[in-house]
Amino acid sequence: MTLPGRPAGPSSETEAVVLTAALELLLNEGVASLSAQRLHAATGVSRSTIYRHWPTPRDVLAALIRVAPHRPTSPGEEAGPDLHAEVDALCDRLRDKPVDGFLHAIVAGAAWDATLADLRRQYVEDLMTPFRTALARTGLTDTMLEDAVSAIVSPLLLDALLLDRPAARERAHRTVDTILDGLR
Template structure:
């Protein structure tokens, strides 16, 4: 038996319109621009709909994270090549405006409001997951070792891009991946 009343979430087309506009605002103006009133003005979607589903900037960011999966590279059959392919994808993601700007917005938002910290962690962990899968495919089974290996490759990239405003250092990331492969005895 179904209950009468409003559906649990917005219609798919409404959600797409609002979240696309939210991403554009986020990239142009930062997380503070993600208010229901502002999204209503930009999209024309009823304020009540926006307030009901995304009452704060935090809800917009959480929804954007939920719809932004980071697809892994196509497996080649060679785990070492697959690791390097994941490193390339991560470098591309950090170089491209949406991911880097989204991360910067999350960092900025979490410095002003600790409730955003869990969103920042979730987004970074989602970014790391394809790399973790590639490391597991190399035969590394220990969770701590997988995490340490992933962070060895990713940490310098994140520091460079987010904290030092540098371009993505793809060569450095590949050297870190090669060192990782050498450390576990895999082919580089």
């Protein structure tokens, strides 16, 4: 039996229209542009629909993270080649507008809205997950694994976010090699 009333979520078409516009606004104007009024103006979707499904900019960001494509990984037999491939992929993503722009916007947004800090953390954790997956096969303890992931990824994020320079791919590859040499 179906109950009368509004559906639980937006139609896939409405969601696609709103979230596509939201990403464009976010990349060009920042988190503050994700208001229902601004999304309505950009999409023509009614403000009530936007308020119902994405009442705050935080909700819009959470939806964008939820629908963000995750790069498929196909683990090999050895961690080394996988880690090097992940370094290259992350450096490319940090250079390209969707990831780079989204990361800059969510970091800036979290600076003025503390409720965005968990989303920033979630987004960065998603970027780090492939490194954890590759390193998990090496037998590192949890603490050592987290230290190794941080040693590889943190300088890349520092370059991209704070120093406004390309992520140092070669340095990250040397870090991977140093970590793996320490395991042998």
